Amino acid sequence: MQEPDVLDLFERVGAFRKGHFVFTSGRHADTYINKDAIYPYTRETSALTRAMAEHFKDDKIDVVVGPAVGAAILSQWTAHHLSDMNGRDVLGVYADKDGAGGFILKRGYDKVAAGKRVLIVEDLVTTGGSVLKVMNTLRAVGADVVGVAVLCNRGEVTADAVGNPGKFISLVRVHLESWEADACTLCERKVPINTDVGHGRDYVTKHTP
Numbered sequence: 548m549q550e551p552d553v554l555d556l557f558e559r560v561g562a563f564r565k566g567h568f569v570f571t572s573g574r575h576a577d578t579y580i581n582k583d584a585i586y587p588y589t590r591e592t593s594a595l596t597r598a599m600a601e602h603f604k605d606d607k608i609d610v611v612v613g614p615a616v617g618a619a620i621l622s623q624w625t626a627h628h629l630s631d632m633n634g635r636d637v638l639g640v641y642a643d644k645d646g647a648g649g650f651i652l653k654r655g656y657d658k659v660a661a662g663k664r665v666l667i668v669e670d671l672v673t674t675g676g677s678v679l680k681v682m683n684t685l686r687a688v689g690a691d692v693v694g695v696a697v698l699c700n701r702g703e704v705t706a707d708a709v710g711n712p713g714k715f716i717s718l719v720r721v722h723l724e725s726w727e728a729d730a731c732t733l734c735e736r737k738v739p740i741n742t743d744v745g746h747g748r749d750y751v752t753k754h755t756p
Contacts, residue, residue: 548598553698553719556595560588567738569750570673575733576725580699581744582670586620595718596624599668599696602716604632606693609663611639614650614681621668625696629666642681650677650684660690667712669697675708682710 557563561584568579586592599621608629613622619641626639640659642650652660665685669678678695685692694714695706701723706715726732728750733740742748 548594548718550719553595553598554721556591557585557699557719560584560591564741564744566741567733567747568741568744569728569746570725571746572673573728573746573750574725575728575731575740576723577733578721578723579741579745580671580701580721580723582617582698585670585698586617592620593624593628595698596621596668597628598718599698599716600625600628600632602696602714603666603694604629606666606714607664608637608666608693610660610690611637611666611668612642612652612656612660612681612685612690613639613668614642614677615644618669621670621698625666625668642684648680650680652684652688657688660685661688663690664693665690666693667695667709669695671699671701672697672704672709672717673702675702675704678709682712686710 562581564579564581568576611622611626613619622641623639626637629637638659640656643653645651667678667681672678682692692712695709695712697717699719699721700717701721740747740751742751
């Protein structure tokens with residue numbers, strides 16, 4: 548699956564949008580990747596995760612781990628495809644948020660990953676912070692993190708930023724231009740802020756007299 552194919556898929560399911568958006572960081576942008584729009588489409592999700600699995604089919608992966616919430620779905624699908632490609636069970640689990648900004652392996656998943664060759668999957672990386680936290684959690688229980696695979700790298704995130712796994716791949720790289728709120732050219736042009744996705748609704752609520 549080539550980058551143009553991935554972007555075409557994103558557009559078809561409504562995951563790649565144009566307009567005026569507010570990110571979690573508070574920055575504004577004219578494009579937005581709504582990763583959650585992908586998951587209702589099982590065939591498309593399967594195709595994307597199979598493409599990720601292809602990159603690791605020869606790396607003897609035992610367990611696939613994704614940070615909750617969305618990447619829990621990716622971990623299942625990717626593990627399924629790796630199982631199919633290798634003719635043996637590859638397990639798919641996920642890391643929960645710990646309520647303090649980090650991640651934890653609950654439900655016995657720490658024992659599932661301990662001593663195993665692990666692949667971390669994620670849908671979208673902007674800074675790589677969440678992947679790095681999952682990486683540290685896995686290493687703390689003795690997992691051998693072989694690689695990291697992401698659907699979309701929108702922040703020019705490097706392998707170093709996610710903990711230097713053996714292999715770091717993304718299906719597509721997208722550079723999204725963004726601005727601080729007080730320097731947003733879209734605000735200057737009075738382009739309406741999208742309140743359906745991202746943090747536009749909160750921003751509008753706080754800045755409406």
